[in-house]
Amino acid sequence: MSDEVKVLARAYADGEITESQFKRLELILQSDAEARQQYLQELNLINVLEDLSMTAESQLLCEVRVTNRVGIPYNTMARIACVAAALLLGAFVVIQNGGITQSAVAAVQRSFDATAEMTTRKYRMQIERRERGRTITTNADLYMRGTDRFALRHPSPLPSKSVWIGRHDAESWIVPPIGPVLKGDHTLHCRRTREELDIPSLDISTLLTRMMSSGYRLETLSDQEIAGPDGLMFECQHIRAERKKADQPDLPAAIELWASRESGMAVRLIASWALGDGDTGKESVVLSFQGEEPDLSDAWFTAEAHVSQERSDSPPHNDVDP
Amino acid sequence: MPEHATPDCYDQFVALFARHERAVRAVVRSMLPSSQDVDDVMQEVGLACWHKFADFRPDDATDAFFKWACVVGRFEVLKYRRKQARDRLVLSDETIRLLSADAKQRANAMEHERLAIEDCLGNLQPADRRLVLSIHARGDSVARIARQLGQSVRRLYSRVNVLREILGECVRRKLAEAEV
Numbered sequence: 001m002s003d004e005v006k007v008l009a010r011a012y013a014d015g016e017i018t019e020s021q022f023k024r025l026e027l028i029l030q031s032d033a034e035a036r037q038q039y040l041q042e043l044n045l046i047n048v049l050e051d052l053s054m055t056a057e058s059q060l061l062c063e064v065r066v067t068n069r070v071g072i073p074y075n076t077m078a079r080i081a082c083v084a085a086a087l088l089l090g091a092f093v094v095i096q097n098g099g100i101t102q103s104a105v106a107a108v109q110r111s112f113d114a115t116a117e118m119t120t121r122k123y124r125m126q127i128e129r130r131e132r133g134r135t136i137t138t139n140a141d142l143y144m145r146g147t148d149r150f151a152l153r154h155p156s157p158l159p160s161k162s163v164w165i166g167r168h169d170a171e172s173w174i175v176p177p178i179g180p181v182l183k184g185d186h187t188l189h190c191r192r193t194r195e196e197l198d199i200p201s202l203d204i205s206t207l208l209t210r211m212m213s214s215g216y217r218l219e220t221l222s223d224q225e226i227a228g229p230d231g232l233m234f235e236c237q238h239i240r241a242e243r244k245k246a247d248q249p250d251l252p253a254a255i256e257l258w259a260s261r262e263s264g265m266a267v268r269l270i271a272s273w274a275l276g277d278g279d280t281g282k283e284s285v286v287l288s289f290q291g292e293e294p295d296l297s298d299a300w301f302t303a304e305a306h307v308s309q310e311r312s313d314s315p316p317h318n319d320v321d322p
Numbered sequence: 323m324p325e326h327a328t329p330d331c332y333d334q335f336v337a338l339f340a341r342h343e344r345a346v347r348a349v350v351r352s353m354l355p356s357s358q359d360v361d362d363v364m365q366e367v368g369l370a371c372w373h374k375f376a377d378f379r380p381d382d383a384t385d386a387f388f389k390w391a392c393v394v395g396r397f398e399v400l401k402y403r404r405k406q407a408r409d410r411l412v413l414s415d416e417t418i419r420l421l422s423a424d425a426k427q428r429a430n431a432m433e434h435e436r437l438a439i440e441d442c443l444g445n446l447q448p449a450d451r452r453l454v455l456s457i458h459a460r461g462d463s464v465a466r467i468a469r470q471l472g473q474s475v476r477r478l479y480s481r482v483n484v485l486r487e488i489l490g491e492c493v494r495r496k497l498a499e500a501e502v
Contacts (some may be wrong), residue, residue, distance in 0.1 A: 006490075010483065014464070015356050015411070022411060029417045036424050040352050044432050045490060047351040047360075048439045049458040051344070131358040175337075279466060280358075 004028075005035045007041035114264035120145040120300070121265070122290040125152070128283040130275055135283060143293065149301040164306040175304035181303050226258050226267045229291040235261040238266070265289065329451050335375050338400075339368065343386040349425040353399045355411040366398045370406050370462065385429050396422040412460050434500065435493055442492035446485065453484045 008025040011017040018024070019167050028035045123142045128135050140154040162233035164175040174182040221238040236258035243253050252276035258267045272284040299305045335475070346367065351360045371378075371394050380386050396418060404413045443451055456467055457478075468478040 012355055012411070013351075013481075016479075017355075017411065024416060026417055028414075030420060033424070036420060039430075040421065040425055040428055041431075041435065042490070043352040044348050044428075044435050045439060045486065045493065046458065047348045047357075048436050049454060049489075050351075050357045051347075052440065052443065053455040053459040054455075176494065237323075281466070288336075 002035065002038055005038040006042055009039045010046070013043055015045045110132075114259075115144070116147050117264055118146045120293040121294045122293050123287045124290050126284075126286040126288075128285075129281065131280050133278075136214050141289065141290075143296065143300065145296075145298075145301060149298075151301050151306075164303070166301055166303065166306075168298075168301040168303075171302075175303050175306040181307055184305060222260065224258060228267060228289055234267045234289075237261055332376065335372055339371060339391075342385075342391055343368075344436075345388055345429050346391045346395050348397060349422065349428075350395045352421050352425055353396070353413060354402070356430075357400065359406075361409050363398050363402050364393070366402070367395045370394050370398055389426050389431050392422060392426045403482040434497060437461055438496040439489060439492040441496060445492065446488070450485055454482060456488070457482050 004024075005028060008017065008028070011021055012025060016270055025039075029039060064068060074137075085234050121144055123144065125140045125142045127138045127140070138154070140152055143151045148169050151164060151165060153162045164173075166173055166175075171183060176182075181309055191312070219240045219242065221240055224236050224238050226234045226236050227257045239257045239259070241255045241257075254272050256268075258269070259265065260267055267289045268275040268285070269287045270284060275281055275283060297305075347360060347364055350358065350363050350367065354360050354363060361481075371391055371424060374394065378387065378390050399418055400415060403415075403418070406412050443454070446454065453467075464479050464482065465475050468475045471478065
């Protein structure tokens with residue numbers, strides 16, 4: 001293969017190409033059929049590596065074999081789900097370990113206890129990512145019950161269909177709108193998330209150990225009223241944790257928690273990352289409480305609930321046999 | 323919903339799209355400068371294919387849907403390109419037309435290359451495999467990973483290109499062996 005085509009193809013695919021190189025690439029591609037074949041071969045190599053980086057590696061790590069992948073970036077969504085669930089639990093521990101004021105620590109502890117209750121709560125999740133200089137917003141619904149159950153509904157590229165990602169006790173799962181259901185242990189969702197973001201998994205002991213080394217500066221801010229579902233207003237304690245060290249860009253730069261004065265429940269939680277100029281990646285994750293779902297059965301947190309219902313958007317309730 | 327949106331039709335569509343999506347994505351990737359761009363375009367390709375599915379005329383060829391979807395993909399790339407017109411990295415309409423025409427003929431080759439790449443990746447040292455996959459993860463950049471590893475961007479980029487070279491050479495060898 002011509003070295004020039006290879007160099008130009010890589011520079012193009014990496015977004016590192018210069019203007020003169022780009023002109024040269026266009027000229028070659030328009031005039032040389034053999035060069036086009038070489039270019040397509042090199043781009044295919046990069047495309048496969050990009051694809052494997054998001055799928056095959058994770059599947060290998062999780063010992064999950066998939067023979068009929070459909071190409072929707074499930075792992076990206078799973079990572080988002082994991083980040084959200086981990087934030088709901090992990091943020092409190094981040095704050096706890098960086099705690100300075102006793103009242104703030106007590107508030108965070110109370111909120112953590114409320115989150116760990118076996119009550120099903122629904123949150124709206126908004127993720128903002130910066131890609132190539134623009135911000136992309138994704139919205140999803142997150143259901144959580146205690147520390148070991150969550151289900152996240154994320155829009156899929158197929159019309160009117162969702163991807164479901166969840167965890168029920170030790171089993172993590174992904175239900176795509178088509179194709180096979182993926183199941184595995186917690187690494188199915190979280191391994192890459194932990195590696196890349198250093199946000200702990202739902203395993204509390206791992207989370208505690210990991211977060212013990214993290215340093216956040218805690219600040220208690222003025223109470224605020226936060227609007228909940230159906231216009232309900234929550235009187236909230238507002239706590240902000242700011243990362244002490246600047247050299248850990250993968251950790252959130254700041255985490256803010258609004259916890260109900262009455263119950264301790266997390267009403268809103270915002271994690272934000274400090275991206276440098278030209279950086280890509282997560283800018284913020286916002287979780288907003290939408291309401292309790294007392295009628296949702298335990299089956300809601302299993303993959304089977306979403307497979308059997310043809311990935312419908314209606315949750316099964318306790319009066320429906322799982 | 324389109325008029326053809328019957329359950330049977332939908333099942334047929336998702337089966338075809340699932341089978342060929344990966345190959346179509348590879349073709350679209352050759353026309354765009356980043357995998358994030360490809361993610362955006364592929365969502366539009368999926369929707370456009372569905373909305374135009376009534377126009378699809380299957381023939382006996384097993385790659386009929388792939389070729390049809392490539393045409394849809396090419397037009398979605400052109401639409402996307404117009405939106406990104408200020409970006410100097412967008413290929414011209416003529417280059418996209420030529421690449422699309424060539425890529426449509428490479429469906430089998432791409433699949434063989436993919437299998438070879440997976441094999442060759444398994445031959446790399448674990449640390450090298452992790453590095454090469456990290457660099458290609460969507461949304462990651464060489465600069466960010468270089469910062470994490472405490473290395474210079476130039477040095478890391480050189481290392482990644484050496485690994486790509488090793489992989490490329492391994493793939494070519496495997497494909498040549500398969501031909502023999």
